[in-house]
Amino acid sequence: MSDTRTSNVAVLGAGLIGIDLLDKIHLSTSLHCGLVAGRDARSVGLRRAAAMGVATTAGGVAALVEAGPFDVVFDASSAAAHTEHAQLLASCAALLVDLTPSSLGQQVVPTVNGADALACRHINLISCGGQASLPLLHAIAQHCDPQYVEVVTTAASATAGHASRLNLDEYIETTQQAIRAFTGAPAAKVMVNISPADPPPPFRVAITVCAPRVDEGRVRAAAESAAREVRAFAPGFAITSCAVTGGKVTVAAEVTAPGGRLPGHAGNLHIINAAAVLLAEQHAAATAQSGTS
Structure with a gap:
């Protein structure tokens, strides 16, 4: 008997993230999208989902629960809407995967604590900047004692939808919180650039770690190993520079979307959605395994 099954999933939100998420679910062999729920029947996202043959509703979370x-x-x-959504979905048996920077639920980075997510019913993916920087930061922190961490993210304006712009304060606060939790650093600072440049720049994260003693060889090797693990589920993730000077580590990374509906510069959408789908697939496999054991 197979140890995998098709999980019936739903997407709440039909903006830029929701529609790329639907595309990734469509490519999965273990996930089936049974519904995309939005709040505007005229939205591009709901119309695209319907054109793909997916059931849609403009009734929001209430219609999804029903x-x-x-x-x-x-x-x-x-992030603001997720607070209400989490309350309404709390009584459901579904795994709730939060792609907003709400700080609710268990914060998860797949290559760092993804196994822990299998025991949770409500997980939070922090932010796109968190998914791009935290695998590297966690790996670096295993070889030094970080006292201060700084992350600067740059995203193309075209990839930052209305909800993303409303979420900027929560994005910064949640990502800073996750950096402290995953690295042990007492101080963290996150800055966000939304670039109107033409052509649009790729999604980038610039990382600075200050620590009293740093082993350059170990830090470089740890960062490259972490990047390879991320590329296994999010192709297009790459370290572009890594330098150690005294007690300071600086790392720059880029995420390029691999094609399809997303343009290459939309790496911010690509990496958080790839993480979400991976966790859902792992959940499906674990559920199937427990059902056959």
Whole structure:
């Protein structure tokens, strides 16, 4: 008997993130999207989902709850909306995967604590900047004692939708919180650039780690190993520079979307959605395994 099954999932939110998420679910062999829920029947996202043959509703989370049950619900709305959504979905059996920077639920980075997520019913993917920087930061922190961490993210304006712009304060606060938790650094600072440049720049993260003693060889090797693990599920992730000067480590990384509906510069959408789908697939596999054991 196979150890995998098809999980019935739903997407809450039909903006830029929600529609790329739908594309990635469509390519998965273990996930099936049973519903995309939005709040505007005229939105491009709901129309695209319907054109793909996916059931849609403009009734939001209430309609999603009524249409269930689902094995997994992806919330790709906004941090403010997620608070209400989490309350309404709390009684459902579904795994709730939060792609907003709400700080609710267990914060998860797949290559760092993804195994822990299998025991949770409500997980939070922090932010796109968090998914791009935290695998590297966690790896570096195993070989030094970080006292201060700084992350600067740059995203193309075209990839920052309305909800993303409303979420900027939560994005910064949640990512800073996650950096402290995953590295042990007492101080962290996150800055966000939304670039109007033409042509649009790729999604970038610039990382600075200050520590009293740094072993350059170990830090470089740890960062490259972490990057390879991320590329296994999010192709297009690459370290572009890594330098150690005294007690300071600086790392720059880029994420390029691999094609399809997303343009290459939309790496911010690509990496958080790839993480979400990977966790849902792992959940499906674990559920199938427990059902056959």
